[in-house]
Amino acid sequence: MLVVKTKAELKKAQKDKVKEFLIIGDLAEKVQKAKSISKLSKKKVILLSGVLAAGVAAAIPTGGTSLGAAGLTFAAVEAGAGAAGTGLSTGAIIAIASIGGALVAYALYKDYNLEFEKNPNGGTKVKCTRH
Numbered sequence: 001m002l003v004v005k006t007k008a009e010l011k012k013a014q015k016d017k018v019k020e021f022l023i024i025g026d027l028a029e030k031v032q033k034a035k036s037i038s039k040l041s042k043k044k045v046i047l048l049s050g051v052l053a054a055g056v057a058a059a060i061p062t063g064g065t066s067l068g069a070a071g072l073t074f075a076a077v078e079a080g081a082g083a084a085g086t087g088l089s090t091g092a093i094i095a096i097a098s099i100g101g102a103l104v105a106y107a108l109y110k111d112y113n114l115e116f117e118k119n120p121n122g123g124t125k126v127k128c129t130r131h
Helices: 007-015 026-039 042-064 070-087 090-098 102-111
Strands: 003-004 018-021 112-118 122-130
Touching: 003 007, 007 102, 018 026, 026 090, 026 102, 026 112, 026 122, 042 102, 090 102, 102 112
Parallel strands: 003 018
Antiparallel strands: 018 122, 112 122
16 A cells, blocks of 8 residues: 655645555644545635635745744634635644645545544554545
8 A cells, every 4th residue: 555654745646546545644643634624615625725825925025934834824824814714723724734735635535535543652544545
């Protein structure tokens, strides 16, 4: 089974329509935190995607330095006004941004069955099976 650890690997698995794969590490934790995106309409996901893109565009004048964790947190809080209609928490918005954006997260939850497994020693694994 394919093991996915990075957002680039996740995007590739989705693009290649891999039938089954396993997400591990920090990415698995972020995917679990982003779970609330599965309840949004496509219209709200597009709104959120635009708000996140605007946050990235605002970071360009700083040479990208504002895109660190603090920058993402600030962008998510600032996005709250634009994304208020989505009903997502700031933590969920940060998780969605960190796994590759709203469209990547939404597609993952819509195209795959996700099974979450908490390890007794800590950490999460996510088994993804394509519908």
